[in-house]
Amino acid sequence: MVRFIPLMAALAYLAPSTAFAPASSQIRIRQHTAAPSIVASPSPSSSSLLPAMLTETDLPEKLYFPKTDKEPAKVLGGLKIGTRKLTVITGASSGLGLNCAATLAKTGRHFVVMACRDVDKGKRAAKEMGMPDDSYVVMKLELGSLQSVRDFVFNLKAFKSARPVNNLICNAAVYKPTDPEPAWTDDGFEQSMGINHFGHFLLVNLLVDDMAKAKGARCCIVGSITGNTNTVGGGLVYPQADLGTLAGFEAGAKKPISMADGKPFFGAKAYKDSKVCNMMTVSELHRRYHESTGIAFSSMYPGCIAETSLFREKRPWFRKAFPWFMKYVTGGYVGMQEAGERLAQVVDDPQCTKSDVYWSWNGGAQQVGRWSPDGKPRGAGGSGGEIFENQQSDAVRDRETAMKMWELSVKACGMDEKDLPKAKPSV
Helix, strand or coil: CCHHHHHHEEECCCCCCCCCCCCCCCCCCCCHHHHCCCCCCCCCCHHHHHHHHHCCCCCCCCCCCHHHHHHCCCCCCCHHHHHHHHHHEEEECCHHHHHHHHHHHHHCEEEEEEEEEEEHHHHHHHHHHHCCHHHHEEEEEECCHHHHHHHHHHHHHHHHHHCCCCCECCCCCCCCCCCCCCCCCCCCEEEEHHHHHHHHHHHHHHHHHCCCCCCCCCCEEEECCCCCCCHHHHHHHCCCCCCCCCCCHHHHHHCCCCCCCCCCCCCCHHHHHHHHHHHHHHHHHHHHHHHCCEEEEEEECCCCCCCCCCHCCCCCCHHHHHHHHHHHHHEEECHHHHHHHHHHHHHHHHHCCCCCCEECCCCCCCCCCCCCCCCCEECCCCCCCCCCEECCCCCCCCCCHHHHHHHHHHHHHHCCCCCCCCCCCCC
């Protein structure tokens, strides 16, 4: 397999992290060589989903207009939720988030809040996936606007009333590797960092105290192998994630500053840096708040979802070749439905209650897949395999940089004492 590494690296350079993407009555991943346990009902075929995902348009210049985009608060949600766990998923209108939402909703154990930029799209997607009508609600969330994040939290609390949030899954992301110039969020952040990191950073902090009221609450922020330099996709594929000394964050992280390290804009690296911040945020949340709240904070790598909508900017030849390459050469390929089941497992399976864990499956992409009798390489994070605790890179586990990232993110998001968790921090 060594001879395939140069070709793999060339293709992997073009791919984002979710592309290299994380018993009994609980959700477990379908094993394709044995009888399945609880999994989602059949979803629309990839042939029907892929065209829709690949025709999504770029984000508009202005992402959120509070006077017109703010949703009226939905109320009396407590009656609708019943005794089920309340699970919030960002980016739930397509791809990984949608498949995770459908998996959880169909168990009957979760009421899902689909936090979406496009509410109408979210409602259509839920119907197409066959999600029971009483198992979910779609709510407006534009992560490219900190005001929208605050409005969403207000509406969520109005909807659920006294019921605490049991699970929060931060999944939404944008990826702009081919853009020669940065695009900006409403708050002036480069969009990859602003949406993937800062929006989720504020969201989690605003919900920690609420989640602390729930027994066995879990928060998962979807991670990346491209943000981990101890993996094939993160260590061998240029550019590597590198926050440097966080000079860009120290300068305010707002226009014209486009990179965390303060250097000129590089779209592919901006995405990788944002995922490092995501994974660092998990470690800091655990260090600061796990002991006092009991919340299990984790990250995960779902496998290489080669048909993800994050590839919509890529040329047609790449969108056709990349799934084949990841399936038959590297062994990192995982289908959209299985990836969604993996993400759902992290907040549903009893074995996933440990905090400060980076969950992975089938080798975790720290090597190229090994040959197997069916002709598909195994052990590179692709389809099949059991869940395990993966190891993050030294850079991601750099406590000093993580602490600095946290403090500068608080400042960049304009957070004050009332925005920070009241839970006693363990620092």
